[in-house]
Amino acid sequence: MEAPMWRNNWGLAPSGQLDKPLYGSSQAAEDPCFQASKMTRADVQGTFLKVEYQTIRRLPKSGYLLFTVKTMADPMSSLEQTPKAAACLAKSIRGMSSTMRVYKGIQNDDICKVVLEYLDSIAVVVVDQATKGEAGVEK
Known part of the structure; x- marks a missing residue:
């Protein structure tokens, strides 16, 4: 191996603490906000x-x-500042198997639906900007 290699990985977690178990852990699965019947947009x-x-x-x-690892954690709400990232994340989630979604911290279809609805509500800005010019006028 002569040239450096890199990759990235992501997942949803109930906490931004870097020393807490990541996505897919039993701790994450037991967190109230990851319970399908209770998860809301908030x-x-x-x-x-x-x-x-x-x-x-x-x-x-x-x-x-x-081998180096740099881990960063941001609230999902930070995606509201980057609608294109929200759109890419939604596309990635839609392309995953249910097993991979669980690994990423999306425990079941009900939670997936709420997460995708949230991401899509942000990503709508990307679609809206694509159909309007700089001044917000329809193309």
Whole structure:
């Protein structure tokens, strides 16, 4: 491996604390806001999107491999500032199997529906901007 490699990973979590279990943990599954019958738009806004940026590279002198992880957590409501990111996340979730969604912290179809409704309400801004010019006039 000569060139550095990178990847990223994400998941929903009940807390922004970086030392708490990530998505898909029993702790996350037991959190009240992740209960299907109780999850609301406000709960989605209060959950956290945790993102890991991971790199691996070979050190030039020793030849050892160095693996790094940078973890960041932001409330889902921060996506309201970046509608394109909300649209991409919704598209990604729609393309996942139910098993992968559980791994990402979306425990069942009811929770998935609430999360997607929230993301779609943000992503509508992207569609609206695409059909209007800079001054907000229909193209």
